[in-house]
Amino acid sequence: MGIQKSLEEIELIRESAILVSKTLGIIAKEVNEGVTTLDLDKIAEEFIRDNGALPGFLGLYDFPNTLCVSPNSQVVHGIPNKIPLKNGDIVSIDCGVLKNNFYGDHAYTFSVGEVNHDVKKLLQISKESLYKGIKEFKIGNRVGDVGYAIQNHCEKNGYGIVRELVGHGIGQEMHEKPEMPNYGRKGNGKKFLEGMVVAIEPMVNMKTHKITQHDDGWTITTKDGLPSAHFEHNVAIINGKPEILSTFKYIYESLGISSDEEKGFHNYFV
Numbered sequence: 001m002g003i004q005k006s007l008e009e010i011e012l013i014r015e016s017a018i019l020v021s022k023t024l025g026i027i028a029k030e031v032n033e034g035v036t037t038l039d040l041d042k043i044a045e046e047f048i049r050d051n052g053a054l055p056g057f058l059g060l061y062d063f064p065n066t067l068c069v070s071p072n073s074q075v076v077h078g079i080p081n082k083i084p085l086k087n088g089d090i091v092s093i094d095c096g097v098l099k100n101n102f103y104g105d106h107a108y109t110f111s112v113g114e115v116n117h118d119v120k121k122l123l124q125i126s127k128e129s130l131y132k133g134i135k136e137f138k139i140g141n142r143v144g145d146v147g148y149a150i151q152n153h154c155e156k157n158g159y160g161i162v163r164e165l166v167g168h169g170i171g172q173e174m175h176e177k178p179e180m181p182n183y184g185r186k187g188n189g190k191k192f193l194e195g196m197v198v199a200i201e202p203m204v205n206m207k208t209h210k211i212t213q214h215d216d217g218w219t220i221t222t223k224d225g226l227p228s229a230h231f232e233h234n235v236a237i238i239n240g241k242p243e244i245l246s247t248f249k250y251i252y253e254s255l256g257i258s259s260d261e262e263k264g265f266h267n268y269f270v
Contacts (some may be wrong), residue, residue, distance in 0.1 A: 003176070003177055004194065010243075013170065013245055015100065018245070021250050024250065027040055030043055032084065032113075037081055041065050043235070056096025056105060066095070068093070070220075071089050074219060074220065075092075076221055077220055086116055088114060090109055090119055092228070097270060106233050121227050122206055128153060130233060131192050134233060136148075139193075141226045144187060147184025147189075148185060161203070161209050162209055162211055163206060165220070166179045167198060168198065182204075194237055194238075201232030202232075205227075207222075208223050208226065209256055235265075243266065245269070
């Protein structure tokens with residue numbers, strides 16, 4: 001569909017995005033030592049279908065499951081399996097929903113039990129970079145401004161930004177234009193327009209930005225085997241400014257976390 005969406009279309013994308021948010025909120029309670037990622041996948045699929053929607057990833061490009069679940073050194077696109085989560089693991093959970101012919105798609109990296117200080121910092125900086133990127137998604141800026149903001153924040157903290165995988169436009173297709181790299185130069189790339197809706201999703205590695213693609217055609221890991229973090233929101237430009245359509249609110253309610261990180265990004269839909 002067109003790169004600029006009407007407010008009615010944006011509202012439908014938001015409805016799908018919020019169902020993803022609620023699904024991740026349900027999953028947040030279940031991310032514990034001993035649980036398998038296949039267990040989490042079943043819970044997510046059931047919740048999405050019970051809410052009158054379809055899992056957005058299931059069957060997309062022949063992906064076999066509802067969730068992309070990527071623990072530790074897996075960057076993204078991990079296939080759920082029967083291996084139990086362990087204390088100290090981190091796990092990126094990416095979820096998509098198709099409802100009323102529009103997609104929602106976002107992600108959060110969870111901690112299992114107690115993770116070490118270095119990994120906590122990786123998660124913190126990665127999530128901060130997401131909001132730094134979102135802040136630059138506005139009229140007057142270009143794709144490179146978002147990428148630069150994310151890249152600069154992560155690299156100055158010693159982390160590697162994955163180059164081969166990028167954010168994207170979203171609407172009636174899961175992946176639409178424009179591509180949204182998490183690196184770039186200020187003032188470069190496509191100019192942002194009113195009504196654009198994108199998925200901004202930094203994929204941040206502990207050290208090297210290099211990755212390895214595995215033989216299953218899906219799993220991607222860091223080249224050095226160190227952890228990777230992934231956070232993602234769906235964002236629209238409304239009245240020239242970034243409006244986050246998804247939310248981590250339900251995750252935080254499940255985990256007992258208090259946060260005002262989304263303050264100022266929910267102005268049109270309240």
